[in-house]
Amino acid sequence: MKLIKPAIALCIAAAALAASLAPAQAVILRPLKHPGWSFEGPFGTFDRASLQRGYQVYKEVCSACHSLNYLTYRNLSDPGGPGFTPAQVEVLAAQSKVPAGPDETGSITDENGNLLMRPALPSDTFAKPFPNDNAAKAANNGAVPPDLTLMAKAREGGPDYIYSFVSGFADDPGQRPACLGETPGMHYNPYFASGGLPDSCKDPQTGTELIDGSLTAMPPQLTPDRVTYADGTKATTEQMAHDVATFLAWASDPHMEARKRMGFQVMIYLGVLSVFLFIAYRKVWRDVEH
Amino acid sequence: MVAEHASEPTRRDFLYIATGALAAAGAVAVAWPLIDQMNPSADVLALSTLKVDLSPVALGQQITVMWRSKPVFVRHRTPKEIQEAEAINWKAMRDPQSDESRLVSFNGALQKEWLILIGICTHLGCIPLKTDQGYLCPCHGSRYDLSGRIVAGPAPLDLEVPPYKFLSATQIQIG
């Protein structure tokens, strides 16, 4: 058919385009783990139980340092998400405190100089662990723990990266690379790209890194049974890593299920429309030599 | 060109009509999100209800809260004010409404001391001032009674009562 040559050309172009988009790496990284996700693929959906467990992990472990600035508590009851009821969300929200704003005298702090706080409402954004970046740095060895709302989109590998990173502290137990020596306040993670390595772990001539990953200011968090899951699931490191990565995947893309559902309907429609238009095209041109 | 096909217009026409209908249906399906995006967004809808604590509002006092971007008066009426509001001949008013019909019950009992009104004058939208006789709008002199009903001036309607309910004796939810 006449379309084959152009189609092949387009495929080659697309392949070249795809190859051109593969990014180069800044350091050597261990290949990411791929545990498999319920939301992968064109018909993927979020595992609600996993989302709820993941929220629990975020709340009890991560929220001490990491904000979720683009989520509000009411999102927890939105369709396509963890599926908490509005009543449950009121309770969950009220467990956190947010700045209350000025009192009648105009003061935003109490007698001790602490910021006036109030229980959060469902309409509030998730409570921030630190009021500003300087406070975050002061509490975290000079590093600002990044906001997590878009983390599943802001790193190559998305949920695979998050899973690998948070469970990666526990890779190769007892086999921490000797070249690292003592690194007070910093922790080695073979999946982490943006930290540094001491010179002892780099080739003296070329400066290239000799081991995977780099040092991060974040200590390992997901020790076994760190969280006691409300639904009774055993809280192994892998389980918690999987659940929190699922939760963060939802946080970065809350409309994913609606998007894929609509995509299916649109593709069917376009397929049918294309067939009709093709037949109409052939009928119109039937009497013309071309 | 197509003289020999004049005898079979129906099959070809059906195809064109079907294709056209399919395309039109697609156009409508595409148009809906483009229109719906202007409707209030999720964050605006989330603020469409407001809980108000009544305990700080002393007898005879009024607080103003913002609800759906509008000022709402929460007035704690004294027994004398309630009496005056009930005594007026409301049937002869411009916008006849009984005081009772502008109040809400809690556990079967009508909460007469709590008057909840949207603080927007029904004339041209200014915010009326609280007076001992009810409300006075400074813009064009509309006067409302102790139930928020229009008694004098150019405003055509009584002050609007928003939907609200009592969650407890000291807490209401507006909207």
Place this chain on the structure above:
Amino acid sequence: MAHQSTYVPKSGFERWLDVRLPIMRLVHDSFVDYPTPKNLNYWWTFGGILSFCLATQIVTGIILAMHYTPNSDLAFSSVQHIMRDINYGWLIRYIHSNGASMFFVAVYIHIFRGIYYGSYKAPREVLWILGMVIYVLMMAAAFFGYVLVWGQMSFWGATVITNIFGAIPGIGKGVSQWLWGGFAVANPTLNRFFSLHYLVPFLIAGVVVLHVWALHAVGQNNPTGIEPKDKGDTVPFTPYATVKDAFAMALFTILFAYFVFYNPEGLGDVANNIPANPLQTPAEIVPEWYLLPFYAILRSITFGLFGLTAKFLGVCALGGAILLLFLLPWLDTSKVRSLRYRPWMQLFFGVFVVDCLALGWVGAHKPEGMVITVGQIATAYYFIHFLIIYPLVGLIETPRPMPESISKSVLGHRKAVPAATAGQTA
């Protein structure tokens, strides 16, 4: 090929309007009864597809502008607000961002079609130049639009590109500060880029009108490069081209829908999901894919000459590369339009396509080692292709024998058959 108007007003209202504002006549003569070569292949459907893309971008863009805030403190979160809270905001945003990529897919196919079939040759030089103006405006609009997200790549991409102007000797620093509205990319820059991003698509629309006008003044080219000689060579635009364009648009939309619904961020950069941080440069600063070849050319000039910095020479190379496209009608010396009948030039066309893809690959990677070498070879070939190959090959090549007319060229193809089966040849 401007032709006599064949419009006949049918109703009283049409007659009334035709005297006062002959718009129905214009539409009829341009898009209904307009004589279109009957041998156009699917590469010719991309003009219509491009109009569809422009309309889509404008409609979705105006809607996004209802909800976006062009202030550096609020821009990123306003985009999140659109994605999360606005009804169908995620859909409209993804249509707009992927629509930009689709717009460029279509424009590159459209341009390569024009190059292959000699659609830039006389009397279509002005048509070609207007097309190039549209292309440059598209790149400007896309660049401004990408900055508006105010992610890491938005900010740093803007920094790199606006720093280009700092390379101009003498006035460079002043021009940069004038562009920035300050001493670096910051809120004033964002605000003005928003205004310009809203403006440029309407400039594009205006130039598109001129582009179609110029097209209709001379008539479409066709795969043989031979002008239509009589009525037998053409068919009326409606329904023949209309239905074919509609079919092609539907197929194009399937590709578009794949990206919007199943891979909405696949053509972008993950770093743009991080709010802009002026104190932290991302590991790699990469523009969107459709700007990569020019980015590669810019970075290929790693040496200074005659007292001019490598940076400035890179800017000149970038400008020169775009300028050469404008000059193509005069660089090509061949009397034959379509590469169908120019075997040597076909070969070089293939090399040119590979060269552009190679430049795209180079632009996406860190400029070190082999990447630089490939980039310099590819840049050199780009200039050689236009400055040496086009003029030379046109003079020395022997073209293949050409058909006498369009009608003769399609003899033996799909025959006009009144009854059931049509004899098909490839």
